Amino acid sequence: MAEDKQPATLENFILKKNPWLALTMGIIFGAFFHYVIFRLSLPTEPFIYAAF
Amino acid sequence: MTEKKSYSKYFLLGTMLGFLLSTAAGAYITGKPLPLSNFVRFHEYINPNGGFYLTYNQMLAQARLLLADKPGKPLLIIGGDSVFYGEGQSSEHCWTKYLQQELGDDYAVINLALPGTKVFEAGYWVYEKLLSEGQNVFLLTDAMPSTVFEPSGTTPLHYMYFDARERGMLLPYAARETFSRQHREWTLFKDEGHQENLELRAKLNHYLGVEELWTQFTYSVAGNYFHRTTEFRSLLPRRLFQDPFEDRPPFEASDNEKLEHGTNIVKRFMAGITALYEKGPPSEYEQFFWRRLSGCTQASVPPNARNNLIVCVTAINPLFIDELNEREKKEYRHIKELWLENFTRQGFQTWSLNDKLAPEHYVDFDHLSVEGGKAMATELAKRLKEFRERKN
Amino acid sequence: MVKLRLWALLIFCAVFHSHFAGAAGVAPIAVLALLTYVTALTASKFKKGGGWLCLSTIIIVTAALLTYKYSRFLLLDVLASVNKPLAEHFAASLFAALPATPPLAISFFAFEFIHYLYEVRRGREPIKKPQDFLAFAIFFPSLVAGPIKRYQDFIPSLYQGLSAVSSRDVAAGMVRLAAGFFKKLMIADNINQYILEKQAFYFAVDLPERWLFLLALAGRIYYDFSGYTDIALGLAMMMGIKLPPNFNGPYGATSIRDFWQRWHMSLSFWIRDYIYIPLGGSQHGLARRILSGILAFALCGLWHGASWNFLFWGLYHGLGLAINTVYRKLPWLSPLWKLYDKYPLTARLTTFLFVVFGWLPFFYPLDKAWSMFLMLFQFKGVSGD
Helix, strand or coil, X not given: CCCCHHHHHHHHHHHHXXXXXXXXXXXXXXXXXXXXXXXXXXXXXXXXXXXX | CCCCCCCHHHHHHHHHHHHHHHHHHHHHHCCCCCCCCCCCXXXXXXXXXXXXXXXXXXXXXXXXXXXXXXXXCCEEEECCCHHHHCCCCCCCCCHHHHHHHHHCCCCEEEECCCCCCCCCCCHHHHHHHHHHCCCCEEEEEEECHHXXXXXXXXXXXXXXXXXXXXXXCCCCCHHHHHHHHCHHHHCCCCCCCCHHHHHHHHHHHHHHCHHHHHHHHHHHCCCCCCCCCCHHHCCCCHHHCCCCCCCCCCCCCCCHHHHHHHHHHHHHHHHHHHHHHCCCCCCHHHHHHHHHHHHHHHCCCCHHHCCCEEEEEECCCHHHHHCCCHHHHHHHHHHHHHHHHHHHHCCCEEEEECCCXXXXXXXXXXXXXXXXXXXXXXXXXXXXXXXXXXXC | CHHHHHHHHHHHHHHXXXXXXXXXXXXXXXXXXHHHHHHHHHHHHCHHHHHHHHHHHHHHHHHXXXXXXXXXXXXXXXXXXXXXXXXXXHHHHHHHHCCCCCCXXXXXXXXXXXHHHHHHHCCCCCCCCHHHHHHHHHCHHHCCCCCCCCHHHHHHHHHHHHHCCCHHHXXXXXXXXXXXXXXXXXXXXXXXXXXXXXXXXXXCCCHHHHHHHHHHHHXXXXXXXXXXXXXXXXXXXXXXXXXXXXXXXXXXXCCHHHHCCCCCHHHXXXXXXXXXXXXXXXXXXXXXXXXXXXXXXXXXXXXXCCCHHHHHHHHHHHHHHHHHHHHHHCHHHHHHHHHHHXXXXXXXXXXXXXHHHHHHHHHCCHHHHHHHHHHHHCCCCCCCC
């Protein structure tokens, strides 16, 4: 079965090269998840000018 | 073939660490102001209308900066909407600069008004917090028929209300709590910011510091979401953007379309009130109108926060009033009186402002030109001096 | 331990489903799921009548899907064009009974139930334990937007994950999850904002901007959908469970046939296995092969949405597949296949353009899509619409 290649290569890069890279990438990903919460909780677009 | 060793545990540890570090960074940065240079007002690119979700703490921190800068001076917060924000004037010629000049050392003036804000939002919430701390703070906010209609905590600043509330910055006030639950039913701008979502968002911000951190990041480091105001420059940090509003020329009397549009706005708001005084029982709409009007005022400001607060009912461009017939003009003046009466009855210091301004002072229906702003600043400075003397 | 984890998963899935679907969305699915489960067990016991039993339930599931999702289209668009009063008569009574929106993800549920019943009818072993079937039915990562699972792969993978999850799986899952969020939030949502801003001005701007808009449409749907899929796959992987992939660099496809082996793969393979092949597939001559392909794609189009433009989009791809099937048999087209063979990039470009043009009828009503397509070949913009 065909696999989506992108994440597999990414995964190999992050997890298999060396422990420090894995740790650093982990930190970056952790910060990214924190950012994801910010993006998901952004309020809907305020359209004040549409009313007038 | 043997599989290469996997350092997944390091990665997972890193993820937890990264998340915790971000939370810690969010906590550290909470309460710190945005590193703004030459602050005049929160312009389009650093306010929600430009897709920048300025947090309550950032607005409060800006006020605290001024308090620290000018110790001993009473702080005068300019709240309200685009009229007090200074739409029609560039940042350089913003009317609040002239107000500060006129007031000299009497007050330290800070412009926390934002386009689209209701009477008791944003700058008002900052005022409420500082007042509860015992600071020498006053609020000057503007009201017009169109802005009073919405209760506090509706778009575009709904998120800021829940943010301030979650952090315990606001005075406890049951009427405001229950009223905000009804706001979706009454809101003019149909939005999907459900109370539950906004409350969750405020909690996430409080405990994880997500908004605090990433808005600072968006300001200083890099933009990260496409917005119609920044378009292809959306990846740039907001600190690179200047206030886009320019000095606008006075309104062209020959612009019939805009004239008609504005006059219809006046007539629309008059419709809800006039019949009430024509000796008949008030219609459901009229009753609804009055409930909303009173709800948006009493249910936004606890009684113990009303003393240092001045509501200015600003006059619209006289050109639009001239378009009305005699009966409509009379009704309009009557409504203006009712507006003033309503605020006064609720215990707010209420002033009628800009009554003497001419059409040249306006750039459109209600926003002032540079000259209009200066005139407003002069009038307000005079009245504030009298107000201060009376208080002392 | 496995049992505990399974029940914890099921409770979470049930809460997830009811939160997002509401009671009105859960009830019909619950009924169909129960019916499917019971039918399969009963059918496998009675070999003789079992096949008919499965078929009946497949018909019921299909009927439910048609009623909930397609009744408006079938009555007000299709029937109304031939007999308006009759359509309106049925519509009035039917719409009063139906909920305002179809149950959440009913298309996905229906396709998974039909797949399950079809496989059992063919002689495969059904799922014995009700909790296993429930896990298959409402597995939360793939509940909202797929991928469409195959139970014979899912159940073993489920038990593998429930018994042991390695840190490797959790880490790999997290990487996938992050990739999904990145595609969805950083790319797709931003492109979406761009599209929302610019679509009103499509006809007024100049040619390059219109092509940019078209590319944005292509980019948005890919990153949005593949982002969602990555999120689903990542979440599942973090539990040690493997879900089928949905995308494999689809815009690099060398032909339409190749495209559909790379785009929304779980749907494409479902259509192949449960519509195209039962209709005859490639086993009954060229004419039937082409017809089966066109019909399968027409249904694929309609699956995406209950309106004419989706049907058109499906037929458009069906036609593309038909051309792909025959063009190498036509000697007068030999320069074309020689070009494609010599320079595979030209084949990729042709396929890409074909697919990208197809997004116009997918997102816009037919008349508008046609105007937008024509404007791709006009230099200057026009004022007004």
